[in-house]
Amino acid sequence: MPRTGLAPEELKQRAVEVASARIKAAGYAKLRVTDVAAELGVSHAALYGHFSGKADLLDAVVGHWLDIARDTLLVTVSGPGRPEERLETLMIERVRLKRAAAVRDPELYEAYCQATDRLRDVVQCHKLVWRDQIARLLAEAVPDLNDPAKAALLVQSSMYGFTHPRLVLENLDTPGDEIESRLRAVLHTMIVGLRGTR
Amino acid sequence: MPRTGLAPEELKQRAVEVASARIKAAGYAKLRVTDVAAELGVSHAALYGHFSGKADLLDAVVGHWLDIARDTLLVTVSGPGRPEERLETLMIERVRLKRAAAVRDPELYEAYCQATDRLRDVVQCHKLVWRDQIARLLAEAVPDLNDPAKAALLVQSSMYGFTHPRLVLENLDTPGDEIESRLRAVLHTMIVGLRGTR
DNA sequence: GTCTTTACAACTTACGAAAATTGTAACTTG
DNA sequence: CAAGTTACAATTTTCGTAAGTTGTAAAGAC
Numbered sequence: 001m002p003r004t005g006l007a008p009e010e011l012k013q014r015a016v017e018v019a020s021a022r023i024k025a026a027g028y029a030k031l032r033v034t035d036v037a038a039e040l041g042v043s044h045a046a047l048y049g050h051f052s053g054k055a056d057l058l059d060a061v062v063g064h065w066l067d068i069a070r071d072t073l074l075v076t077v078s079g080p081g082r083p084e085e086r087l088e089t090l091m092i093e094r095v096r097l098k099r100a101a102a103v104r105d106p107e108l109y110e111a112y113c114q115a116t117d118r119l120r121d122v123v124q125c126h127k128l129v130w131r132d133q134i135a136r137l138l139a140e141a142v143p144d145l146n147d148p149a150k151a152a153l154l155v156q157s158s159m160y161g162f163t164h165p166r167l168v169l170e171n172l173d174t175p176g177d178e179i180e181s182r183l184r185a186v187l188h189t190m191i192v193g194l195r196g197t198r
Numbered sequence: 199m200p201r202t203g204l205a206p207e208e209l210k211q212r213a214v215e216v217a218s219a220r221i222k223a224a225g226y227a228k229l230r231v232t233d234v235a236a237e238l239g240v241s242h243a244a245l246y247g248h249f250s251g252k253a254d255l256l257d258a259v260v261g262h263w264l265d266i267a268r269d270t271l272l273v274t275v276s277g278p279g280r281p282e283e284r285l286e287t288l289m290i291e292r293v294r295l296k297r298a299a300a301v302r303d304p305e306l307y308e309a310y311c312q313a314t315d316r317l318r319d320v321v322q323c324h325k326l327v328w329r330d331q332i333a334r335l336l337a338e339a340v341p342d343l344n345d346p347a348k349a350a351l352l353v354q355s356s357m358y359g360f361t362h363p364r365l366v367l368e369n370l371d372t373p374g375d376e377i378e379s380r381l382r383a384v385l386h387t388m389i390v391g392l393r394g395t396r
Numbered sequence: 397g398t399c400t401t402t403a404c405a406a407c408t409t410a411c412g413a414a415a416a417t418t419g420t421a422a423c424t425t426g
Numbered sequence: 427c428a429a430g431t432t433a434c435a436a437t438t439t440t441c442g443t444a445a446g447t448t449g450t451a452a453a454g455a456c
Contacts, residue, residue, distance in 0.1 A: 004400085034447060043401055048449065117368065154384050160359030167362060170315065186352050190384075193391030202430080232417060241431055246419065 004042055012050050014040055016060045020108065023061065028110040033057065055120075062115045063122040065108060069097055070129060077133055083140035088187055090133060091159055092180055098168040099176060113165045131156050142194050155190050159183070202240060210248050212238055214258045218306065221259065226308040231255065253318075260313045261320040263306065267295055268327060275331055281338035286385055288331060289357055290378055296366040297374060311363045329354050340392050353388050357381070 004011060018039045023031050033054050037044040051057045076093050077086055102109045115123045135152035138145060145151055161167055162183045171179055202209060216234050231252050235242040249255045274291050275284055300307045313321045333350035336343060343349055359365055360381045369377055 008399095032447065033449090044448080045402080045450080046400055049399070054448070119368070119371070150383075153380065154387055157359045157380055158356035158384050158388070160365065161355045161357070161362065164359065164362075164365060166364050167358065170317070173317070182351065182355055185348075186356050186388075189352055189391035189395060190356070190387055191391070192394040193387035193389070196390040196394045197387060206429095230417065231419090242418080243420080243432080244430055247429065252418070 004040070004046075008050060011040070011042075012060065015047060015050065015057065016064050019057055019061050020064065023107050023111055024105050026107075028107045028114065031058070058111060059115065059120055059122045061108075062112050062120070063126075065101075065112065066122065066126045069101075070126065072097065073133075077137065083137050084188075084191060087134065087137040087141055087155075087191075088184060090137065091163065091183055091187055094130075094163050095168065095179060095183065096176070098163065098165060099172065102165075102169055102172060109165070109169075113169070116165050127156075138191075138194070141191060145194065151194050154194075155187070158186055158190050162186075202238070202244075206248060209238070209240075210258065213245060213248065213255065214262050217255055217259050218262065221305050221309055222303050224305075226305045226312065229256070256309060257313065257318055257320045259306075260310050260318070263299075263310065264320065264324045267299075268324065270295065271331075275335065281335050282386075282389060285332065285335040285339055285353075285389075286382060288335065289361065289381055289385055292328075292361050293366065293377060293381060294374070296361070296363060297370065300363075300367055300370060307363070307367075311367070314363050325354070336389075336392070339389060343392065349392050352392075353385070356384055356388050360384075 006014065015036055018036045019031060022035060022039075031054075033047055034044040036057070037047050040047075047057070051060065073090060073093055076089050079086065079089070081089070098109075101112075112123075131149075131152045134155050135148040138151050138155065139148040142151070162171070162179060204212065213234055216237050217229060220233060220237075221229050229252075231245055232242045234255070235245050238245075245255070249258065271288060271291055274287050277284065277287070279287070296307075299310075310321075329347075329350045332353050333346040336349050336353065337346040340349070360369070360377060
């Protein structure tokens with residue numbers, strides 16, 4: 001049992017919570033490992049036994065947020081409705097979630113954007129999970145699909161204009177209805193196209 | 199005839215050329231109106247008679263680059279081949295052009311990215327021209343298309359994952375062949391989808 | 397032995413003062 | 427009169443220096 005009284009996983013979780021709160025309150029650029037440590041009552045060096053560096057702590061913060069988002073979307077995907085509807089909901093909810101996050105927690109959202117810009121594994125892994133969800137829903141929505149994984153990649157790519165974190169930011173001035181309407185139309189066109197080329 | 203011996207349009211053009219060269223050489227963030235003026239042999243205040251501000255000068259630099267790009271693509275679009283092929287070429291060349299620019303002139307490319315981030319008119323207008331080209335080619339590739347303008351907007355949106363300047367940057371580590379192959383597949387799927395929903 | 401602290405070097409950020417830049421108005425020039 | 431310069435105020439950037447941060451190794455604590 002460590003001297004802090006917290007198990008390693010508990011300390012990591014606490015560190016992520018503290019870091020998240022500090023980013024929200026003071027800004028992404030102002031996150032200091034020393035501050036997080038002080039708030040946890042340990043020296044900053046103690047945190048390096050749990051995170052390989054500041055970047056790793058940031059990844060954990062982003063990963064935590066992405067996990068919550070993923071769980072939210074999982075509920076949506078598993079809900080009732082035809083496969084195409086659920087696929088559409090997956091995309092729409094994804095955009096809504098990001099738009100809301102960008103407005104409510106702009107600094108935490110910036111952490112996410114930075115992780116994306118830097119092609120961090122935590123974001124890349126999340127993308128793969130998303131693609132897997134798409135593949136599963138596509139396999140249902142388009143019977144006899146030759147290669148659901150390939151199709152999912154195509155659909156995902158066509159969605160980046162709407163869902164990429166930097167583009168979500170860029171589109172904040174455009175009404176959500178307009179974005180969603182366009183997303184629906186693109187998605188529908190892609191699905192029809194996949195049905196026509198299987 | 200102005201005291202510089204240059205007509206207004208000539209001076210503007212010279213200023214754009216000088217600014218471009220300085221951005222390429224010293225970086226986007228280092229562009230100074232005062233330096234451009236000095237190199238032109240005028241006071242910096244004289245430039246404000248031709249540009250409404252530094253931002254306007256930057257827009258002119260980006261606009262100049264976009265004009266060259268547009269002319270390059272115009273040749274491509276007007277070339278031989280079936281409409282779908284030409285549409286495909288329009289997209290592929292667009293991505294190639296940007297990838298090359300990002301590698302060859304990263305600072306000038308950053309000027310373009312900043313203009314995009316800031317939703318500057320010069321970039322928005324360029325997007326409209328591009329969409330118009332798409333609409334024209336789509337009208338040929340998909341006979342009896344109800345609304346070519348709407349369809350063009352959808353195709354354009356599906357292409358942002360590949361063509362948006364920030365995403366082009368993000369994709370630089372991915373081989374060009376892979377990007378292009380995916381783009382082709384998405385485009386083809388969109389076209390088949392449009393044919394199936396007209 | 398595990399987990400932490402302390403100490404430290406290399407690097408980054410903060411800060412204040414000075415310098416430079418931007419945009420504008422008044423003035424000058426041809 | 428058009429087109430430029432000079433002068434100026436507000437703002438931004440630069441720069442040197444001090445303070446702070448990051449990551450690591452050695453030492454300490456339980």
